[in-house]
Each structure stands twice: as C-alpha cells, then as structure tokens.
Amino acid sequence: MSSTLITNIAELVTNDPHADDLLGTVQDAALVVEGSTVAWTGPAAAAPAADQQVDVGGRAVIPGFVDSHSHLVFAGDRSAEFAARMAGESYAAGGIRTTVAATRAATDEQLTGHVARLVSEMRSQGTTTVEIKSGYGLTVHDEARSLAVARQFTEETTYLGAHVVPEGWTPEEYVALVTGPMLAACAPHASWVDAFCETGAFDEDQSRAVLRAGIAVGLRGRLHANQLGEGPGVRLACELGLTAVDHCTYLSSDDVGALVDSGTIATLLPGVEFSTRQPYPDARRLLDAGVRVALASDCNPGSCYTSSMPLCVALAVREMGMTAAEALYAATAGGAAALDRDDVGVLTPGGRADLVVLEAPTFVHLAYRPGVPLTSQVWVAGRPV
Numbered sequence: 001m002s003s004t005l006i007t008n009i010a011e012l013v014t015n016d017p018h019a020d021d022l023l024g025t026v027q028d029a030a031l032v033v034e035g036s037t038v039a040w041t042g043p044a045a046a047a048p049a050a051d052q053q054v055d056v057g058g059r060a061v062i063p064g065f066v067d068s069h070s071h072l073v074f075a076g077d078r079s080a081e082f083a084a085r086m087a088g089e090s091y092a093a094g095g096i097r098t099t100v101a102a103t104r105a106a107t108d109e110q111l112t113g114h115v116a117r118l119v120s121e122m123r124s125q126g127t128t129t130v131e132i133k134s135g136y137g138l139t140v141h142d143e144a145r146s147l148a149v150a151r152q153f154t155e156e157t158t159y160l161g162a163h164v165v166p167e168g169w170t171p172e173e174y175v176a177l178v179t180g181p182m183l184a185a186c187a188p189h190a191s192w193v194d195a196f197c198e199t200g201a202f203d204e205d206q207s208r209a210v211l212r213a214g215i216a217v218g219l220r221g222r223l224h225a226n227q228l229g230e231g232p233g234v235r236l237a238c239e240l241g242l243t244a245v246d247h248c249t250y251l252s253s254d255d256v257g258a259l260v261d262s263g264t265i266a267t268l269l270p271g272v273e274f275s276t277r278q279p280y281p282d283a284r285r286l287l288d289a290g291v292r293v294a295l296a297s298d299c300n301p302g303s304c305y306t307s308s309m310p311l312c313v314a315l316a317v318r319e320m321g322m323t324a325a326e327a328l329y330a331a332t333a334g335g336a337a338a339l340d341r342d343d344v345g346v347l348t349p350g351g352r353a354d355l356v357v358l359e360a361p362t363f364v365h366l367a368y369r370p371g372v373p374l375t376s377q378v379w380v381a382g383r384p385v
C-alpha cells in the first residue's frame, strides 16, 4: 500500500478525543496517509518516511466537514420566494409544496445531475461526507427514486416522506402511506428515517408513528424539530433515543435537560436562520449545559440554499456564542457523531483520510475571514480530489 507524507502543516486539527484541547491541534505538524486512511499524525520533525511527500507550505489542515443535514434531491428554484421573504413576507412550512411539483416533473437524469452539481459544490468548500434526504417526492414512486438518486452519492440517505402532507391527503391517510407502502419502497435505499415535527407539518403522535415504523424496519432515527417555535419534537427525539434532532432553535429548559440526559445530538442549522431572518439557536446555552452539538448546512431550496459549511462555522461563532474551536468541532466531529460515525470528522490513525488544506495558517480564519474561499485542497479517502 502506497504511503504519502503531508508535511509543513502550520496547524493540524485532528479532533483526537484523547488530546488536551478540544481540537487535538498539533503545530508544525505532519500526517501520513496509507491507502485511504490516516496512518500517523504528529510534529513534522518526528514524521516517519513515506513513499511520497506533499509540502502544504505552512497551511492549516482540518478534517473534511461532515454535513449531516441536507435536502439535495429537488428541482426548481425558489429565489423569488426568498426575495419576497426578505421584502417582509414570513416563512411557512407549506412552501415545500412548490418544490414537490417541480421535483415530480423532473426526470431521474435531471435530479441526478442536480445532486451531482451540489455535491461537487459542497466538496469544493471542504465537505467530504454528506447526508441527503428525500422529501420532495411525497408519492411512493417519487420518494423511492429520490432516495435511489441520493444513494449514488452517499450511504447517509434519509427517508423524509413525512416532510409535509401533500395536496389532496388528510394527515391520517398520508401517515398511513408513509408508514406503510412508502416505507417499504424507500427502506432499501435509506439508512435513516426522519420527520418534520412542526406546526403546519406533522404533530407529535404522527412523528412518533413515522419514526417507530422506520426504526422497526431497521432504519435509524433523526428528527426536524423546534425550528419555528417550541414544541414536543426535541423531547420526542430524546424519548426515542434518536441519534440527532435538528434545528433546536426554540428550546424550553425541559428540552435542554432531555438532550443532556439522552445524549441525542442537537444539530444546529444557522444557514436557515440567516436565510429566513429568524433568531439563531443559542449554542452557548446548549454547550454550557453539556449538550453535544453539530453544525450542518440544511442545504435546501426553500429555507436555506447554501451548501457552505464555512459559512455555518462563521455564523455559529459570530451569532451563536460558539468559539471558533467549538464551531469547527461541531462541523466535523459533531457532524460525524450526528451520523453515528467515528471514521470521519477526525484525523487520527485508522480514520478515513478525508481532509481539507486551508488557504490559511489556522482554522480560525474560517470565522475570521467569512465569505472568503479558503479551500486550497480537498482529500477524500487518501487522495486529492
């Protein structure tokens, strides 16, 4: 197996859980890649020999971003809705139906091409693992094909038939479809089951039914909750022992306590608050309480059409009370935990060699230089891409 020494790293972020600092940072560092995995990390002066050597010229190296929440399988454009919202109209969950019509009308090739473009856009900004949800088909056929398209790009596919109740259905009829024939058609293409537990989408009992049905056929659970107001979703996610609950913008003290007790990851999606001009989630409150936090893009055509994890890091630092180190950790190791993964989001021996060489001497530039493209090189599974 061929080995490569990446050296002259001004600052290496490993997220090593055994390190003294949160990020397991090494200054003047090097890293050895063997095949697709990390074989060694440490001070450059102590680095072992390797078959090849890459000098990154005093740049920082971080683990690739793990974006644990995206909705990339869709067609159509909702920029007019965004412009109207910025002109004063409010966001409501029903806007999803606009995208559903366009997605149903698109061919498989159009959907695949669109996801490929977005995954490539993410990768160029340092994202090396992405979760992709269905949720804009809302028929048995369109949900299953959305997941089949997503599966071409990632193993982390999520069945979100319970995104919104489509036109012409009562909630009761639709939940029966989502937990019955639609689940049967989708489960072979999915790793996760999800629901949108929010006023205007699915209530607590409906969300519980969807999650339990998915878990019963072997999917793991995650949930959209507490985005637009306080509600039962976060406590439901904790009650069911889900891996992650996403949004967490409006939380009671009971919600925070439930997150601490369950260990469920709170995935914060600040691009949504940015793009809907809503108050940001209070990450400081969660971290101080001992909640495990992830950051993700929620890239979707309605409430947040950014694919940029660096933007999420910058917003988390500027608007949500996170330190730069906490935000980077949440966007890498946190995202991995939210996908129940320990092989990504870290650069420690045995982990997958997914890394980003930053056009900067330190990761702090991700928040210090918002909006600036800082990706110099991206490596996936031990190779530059």
Ligand SMILES: [Zn+2]
Pocket (backbone or CB within 6 Å): 069, 070, 071, 224, 298, 300
């Ligand atoms: Zn979402």
